[in-house]
Amino acid sequence: MKLVYDMAYTKEIKGKKVPNEEKIFSIYERHTDIIVKGSRDVKFGHKVDLISGRSNLIMHCNVVRGNPSDSKLFAPALDSIIEDYGIIPRDCATDGGYASLANQAHAIDKGVVNIVFNKIVGSLQNISSSKNMETRLKKWRSGAEAIISNIKRGFNLARCTWKGWRNFVSKVLWSVIAYNIRVMTAHVVKLV
Numbered sequence: 620m621k622l623v624y625d626m627a628y629t630k631e632i633k634g635k636k637v638p639n640e641e642k643i644f645s646i647y648e649r650h651t652d653i654i655v656k657g658s659r660d661v662k663f664g665h666k667v668d669l670i671s672g673r674s675n676l677i678m679h680c681n682v683v684r685g686n687p688s689d690s691k692l693f694a695p696a697l698d699s700i701i702e703d704y705g706i707i708p709r710d711c712a713t714d715g716g717y718a719s720l721a722n723q724a725h726a727i728d729k730g731v732v733n734i735v736f737n738k739i740v741g742s743l744q745n746i747s748s749s750k751n752m753e754t755r756l757k758k759w760r761s762g763a764e765a766i767i768s769n770i771k772r773g774f775n776l777a778r779c780t781w782k783g784w785r786n787f788v789s790k791v792l793w794s795v796i797a798y799n800i801r802v803m804t805a806h807v808v809k810l811v
Contacts (some may be wrong), residue, residue: 626641626642651663651664651665652664652665652666652684652685652686653686654666654686655686664779665682665683665684665787666682666683666686666687666689666692667680667681667682667683667776667791668680668681668682668683668689668692668696669766669767669770669795670696670700671763671766672708674802674806675766675802676799676802676803677766677770677795677798677799678700678703678704679696679699679700679703680791680792680795681695681696681699682787682788682791682792688716689714689716689717690716690717690718690719690721690722692717693713693717693719693722693725693726694721694722694725697711697725697726697729697731698729701729707729707730707731708731709731709732709733710731710732710733710734710735710752710756711726711731711733711734711735711756712735712736712737712756712757712759712760712763713735713736713737713760714736714737714738714760715736715737715738715739715740717736718736718737718738718739718740718743719740719743720741720742720743723736723743723746727746732746732748733746733747733748733752733753733756734746734747735747735753735756735757735760737757737760766798769798770794770795770798773798773801774794774797774798775794776790776791776794779791
């Protein structure tokens with residue numbers, strides 16, 4: 620309650636702006652961050668950065684503190700995939716928030732051949748071996764929204780009731796593991 624009082628006093632009495640890092644967005648879950656995505660409504664919670672592959676398995680999951688721009692998450696995620704799996708992805712298709720010349724250059728430096736961003740910004744151009752490949756990667760990226768929706772709705776990630784930061788992260792990771800088990804089970808059933 621003292622923190623809430625201090626925030627209100629700073630803003631209302633002193634007339635100063637309280638930085639987001641010093642604000643409390645939930646008195647029940649103090650780790651809650653404010654998430655602003657473009658001009659859309661403000662959300663409370665945490666960003667979850669996911670990477671999936673051709674198999675639809677989630678290959679990388681990172682629960683992020685604060686509200687960093689998606690473009691800052693691209694290079695560490697790509698580096699993590701290369702380090703964890705020991706392979707360089709040939710193709711990369713991402714949401715428009717990851718689009719930047721620096722991210723494109725990073726992917727090229729790592730050896731990625733086809734790099735397609737969902738939305739193009741400024742002088743950035745998609746790099747692909749053919750127009751057909753670019754179209755296929757854009758369609759695959761659209762299909763990745765189904766993976767996100769599946770995890771949020773099928774494994775109850777739209778709202779987490781597990782208390783505390785560590786438990787929040789655990790809930791996200793357990794949901795990703797459960798999703799991956801379901802995807803692998805579906806592949807095994809097809810083979811039988």
